[in-house]
Amino acid sequence: MAIRDSEIAKPIRLIISDVDGVLTDGMITIDNAGVESKSFYVRDGHAIKIWRKAGFEFGLLTARNSQVVKLRAAELGISMVRQGFSDKLPAAKEMIQQAGLTPSEVCYIGDDLPDLSVMYEVGLAVTVADGAPEVKQAARWVLQSPGGKGAIRELIERLLKAKSRWEDFIPNRLS
Secondary structure (H helix, E strand, O other): OOOOHHHHHOOOOEEEEOOOOOOOOOOOEEOOOOOEEOOOOHHHHHHHHHHHHOOOEEEEEEOOOOHHHHHHHHHHOOOEEEEOOOOHHHHHHHHHHHOOOOHHHEEEEEOOHHHHHHHOOOOEEEEOOOOOHHHHHHOOEEOOOOOOOOHHHHHHHHHHHHOOOHHHHOOOOOO
């Protein structure tokens, strides 16, 4: 018997997301002055705000250090940010503890090999459509959207629909 999304989503209270390859398409642009830029999908940001407005936590965990990530997190009101962790599991455990949760209440979304250690430890492991084959194999959910092109939006919408909360955030049409 297949487990329904509602059963999988019910305990999830925190999403921890990788950045490069999930919130972005994985491209890193560095200009001649050494200034880094990344592109973020606006609907992913809006979905993160909805998730937080629904009373849930969202965190970022990345192996790289980037001022761009710090700025985007601030813009979205994300205070739980860990950068520069090539071994992501200790940082993820710290984030889970900070949120006062257990690993079974956490969804982690990643796209590449450094994400596997966390994916093996959480309640819901998710990857993007263009995730590495090994990561797809470890994921419970493989999204239809690639990284940087609405994957976070797809994930949050799926979780909130499974929790019967998505409709709470759709404005009523005026008669």
